[in-house]
Amino acid sequence: MNSNADRYIPSESRLFKPLRVGSFTLQNRIVFPPLTRLRSDDGHVPLPLMQKYYADRGSSPGTLVISEATAISHLEEGNWNNPGLVSDMQTEAWRKIIDAVHANGSFFFQQIWAMGRASNPDLLAARGFPYRSSSAVAMKGSAIVPKAMTENEILETIQDFVNTAKRAVSAGADGVEIHSAHGYLLDQFLTASVNQRTDKWGGSIENRARLTLEVVKAVVGAIGGERVAIRFSPYAGFQGSEKTDFRELYTYLITELKKMNVRFAYLSLVEATGDPGALIWNDKKIHQDKTLDFILEEWDNLSPVIVAGGYQPDTAARAVEEHYQKWDVMVAFGRHFIANPDLIFRIKNGIPLAQYNRPTFYNHKQWLGYNDYPFSQEFVEAHSHAVHPMIEQKEEAVVA
Structure with a gap:
């Protein structure tokens, strides 16, 4: 994806053509995607510094901002300092974040998840919660085996997704993204090597697709299809999520989603080169011969699709102009958005991107590596008279 990429000028490409998503219209197709950053407090309540972080990345009006994965129950708050959306305190904290994004004229979707066996078993044990998954199959390298969820626990999980979706909307979110990817709970049910059940859920x-589809149906029934999005990672191997039947599985999932006769907000897909296992740990590009085309063909522009896969501005422009030209595609930028709160402004104006500092990505509760990346001088000058270009917040004012 680089031989002819320079023939497309990002600012003149479809990256900057408006696109209808759900009930609103985006002014660009560059998405700030879900990125776990561990900046909530020890009670899984978003810290005040998160208001600035999210608002800044929505500083170009008409941008889609998606939250980091957010727990649907206290049981699923499976790692230190990741956020939940369960208690009144958590909901109010998210409300302030969402209000800050909306103040900049951008849109906000809450990604919601259950972690299952990807949770930290020591943390769960300390809090008196069970360590569980679709089946009693341990994570690779772990001697701790999760318990297989009961039928009642599965039904409770579906209701937890519904309740959290409602709370997100009540807090002002424009919609929710259901996380069924990367080896977390819903994906643990999809994956044959993890899900060894013999009942209707395996x-x-x-049967393996049943839980994801039942969650989607229930959430659509609660908040409406135009507020609902779904994320899949068909090629990912992260956390034991490899699937040998990916083509049949995801074709079935897409077919069943279409049968719901709902125009979803969007479908979010991770390309083979976007597997966290490759991008986070060894930077190797895997499965480069595999594409998302079979899903996009079946989806057939039912609603827009987000693609994620380690894009640069030039390769993203080429992707929407060539490979994805017949589909309504948005492109997610993760690591570059971390280091460039004004990423969209920079891409549109040809301003060089700042480099991210990977070792600070997961600094628990810290300002460093989170809100210390500056806006470009060009952005500051262009917005010197704006009312809400940025939230003025200083490091020493943040409780950590």
């Missing part, structure tokens, strides 16, 4: 493709 075995066949239809």
